Amino acid sequence: MKAIEARDVVLSFGETPALRGASVSVAPGEIVAIMGPSGSGKSTLLHCLAGILVPNAGEIHFDGRRIDTLSENQRSVLRRDHFGFVFQFGQLVPELTAEENVALPLLLGGIKRAAALAEARPWFERLGLAGLERRRSGELSGGQAQRVALARGLVARPGALFADEPTGALDSLTGEQVMDLLVSSARAQGTTVVLVTHEARVAAYADRQVIVRDGRVNALVHS
Amino acid sequence: MTLLGLLEREPSHGYDLKRDYDTFFSRGKPLPFGQVYSTLGRLARDGKIVIGEVEPGVGPERKRYVITERGATEVESWLTEPVEAEPNLQTVLFTKVVLALMLGRPAEEYLDIQRAAHLRRMKELTEIKRTSNLVDTMLADHGLFHLEADLHWIDTTVARLDALRAVVRG
Ligand SMILES: Nc1ncnc2c1ncn2[C@@H]1O[C@H](COP(=O)(O)OP(=O)(O)OP(=O)(O)O)[C@@H](O)[C@H]1O
Numbered sequence: 001m002k003a004i005e006a007r008d009v010v011l012s013f014g015e016t017p018a019l020r021g022a023s024v025s026v027a028p029g030e031i032v033a034i035m036g037p038s039g040s041g042k043s044t045l046l047h048c049l050a051g052i053l054v055p056n057a058g059e060i061h062f063d064g065r066r067i068d069t070l071s072e073n074q075r076s077v078l079r080r081d082h083f084g085f086v087f088q089f090g091q092l093v094p095e096l097t098a099e100e101n102v103a104l105p106l107l108l109g110g111i112k113r114a115a116a117l118a119e120a121r122p123w124f125e126r127l128g129l130a131g132l133e134r135r136r137s138g139e140l141s142g143g144q145a146q147r148v149a150l151a152r153g154l155v156a157r158p159g160a161l162f163a164d165e166p167t168g169a170l171d172s173l174t175g176e177q178v179m180d181l182l183v184s185s186a187r188a189q190g191t192t193v194v195l196v197t198h199e200a201r202v203a204a205y206a207d208r209q210v211i212v213r214d215g216r217v218n219a220l221v222h223s
Numbered sequence: 224m225t226l227l228g229l230l231e232r233e234p235s236h237g238y239d240l241k242r243d244y245d246t247f248f249s250r251g252k253p254l255p256f257g258q259v260y261s262t263l264g265r266l267a268r269d270g271k272i273v274i275g276e277v278e279p280g281v282g283p284e285r286k287r288y289v290i291t292e293r294g295a296t297e298v299e300s301w302l303t304e305p306v307e308a309e310p311n312l313q314t315v316l317f318t319k320v321v322l323a324l325m326l327g328r329p330a331e332e333y334l335d336i337q338r339a340a341h342l343r344r345m346k347e348l349t350e351i352k353r354t355s356n357l358v359d360t361m362l363a364d365h366g367l368f369h370l371e372a373d374l375h376w377i378d379t380t381v382a383r384l385d386a387l388r389a390v391v392r393g
């Protein structure tokens with residue numbers, strides 16, 4: 001049983017090959033960390049799995065459905081309805097309050113404002129952010145902003161959460177708090193997680209680690 | 224194990240073994256001749272090496288030592304098995320990598336296996352952190368930071384294997 005799968009994915013940016021036959025699969029509810037050197041193709045692979053980029057060759061499947069052949073529009077609906085995202089930084093909308101940011105995926109999904117905010121609020125308690133609901137992103141520390149981003153990534157109970165260096169801008173203790181919350185929240189609601197990180201201590205929170213090297217995925221050889 | 228590994232290259236005199244050991248592994252502390260010969264004596268007693276040929280004359284320098292099947296098997300399994308993922312492994316990992324390169328073995332594969340062993344241990348320690356009290360968390364953290372340092376070393380070494388191979392194979 002697979003929730004997410006890439007099969008022999010090839011993708012080049014002009015002359016630059018980023019993925020050269022990358023294959024990986026993730027079971028439902030599994031938390032997988034993608035590791036590897038800088039420039040090896042981790043982010044590109046994540047973007048392919050999340051239906052943001054379309055590979056030149058190969059296939060991407062989500063919940064048994066092929067997604068790389070969908071139209072731009074269909075993929076955007078898929079992302080909105082089934083995927084959550086957390087990135088390294090610069091992702092909160094500065095004009096919105098923290099709770100509006102968390103509610104955003106629900107609002108975009110057509111839920112009424114009051115209901116969306118009511119869904120967003122418990123996340124502040126859960127992630128240790130109580131009292132910060134009305135702050136704007138400029139008034140939050142990096143760790144707080146990242147927890148708000150995490151709440152936003154999970155609020156719509158997505159089937160899959162995609163995270164690219166979610167702790168990359170944080171010190172190690174704050175980063176570990178974010179990872180701890182990410183893992184426990186994802187487990188609590190059964191969300192499948194694909195996480196890109198080059199830090200082994202962050203990857204150690206995942207159920208499984210894979211390594212991308214030169215655009216290919218090496219499953220770890222466990223002896 | 225290091226001397227045994229050096230013998231896996233070719234039958235050698237005690238003197239050559241000491242010289243190569245000092246070049247690559249001694250880090251400024253030359254191996255005393257006495258220790259070379261006592262180690263070789265122990266290896267011979269355990270059937271891991273034999274005295275291949277005795278050249279005319281007397282003294283230990285006349286002897287050439289040859290690795291046996293049993294000795295070669297031991298080198299092979301030592302190289303292939305990952306080291307218990309504990310902090311501060313630099314000496315043994317370093318020895319493994321250099322020996323593997325000298326013997327033309329797949330050093331990168333060994334390092335990949337070691338990386339997997341490290342990550343598995345890091346996962347266990349992280350799980351301990353997620354479920355234990357502060358004291359255990361702090362102990363687990365100490366292990367995690369050291370294992371992480373080892374992993375950095377493994378990654379950097381993998382990136383430099385070709386250059387290192389050129390150095391150790393002369
Ligand atoms: N938008 C783009 N246009 C052109 N080339 C790109 C683009 N995005 C990535 N690349 C190239 O594709 C390759 C893989 O990049 P990618 O961002 O996937 O690496 P990464 O593993 O995420 O690296 P890092 O750890 O530094 O984030 C690199 O050579 C990179 O320069």
Ligand SMILES: [Mg+2]
Pocket residue numbers: 042043044
């Ligand atoms: Mg990247």
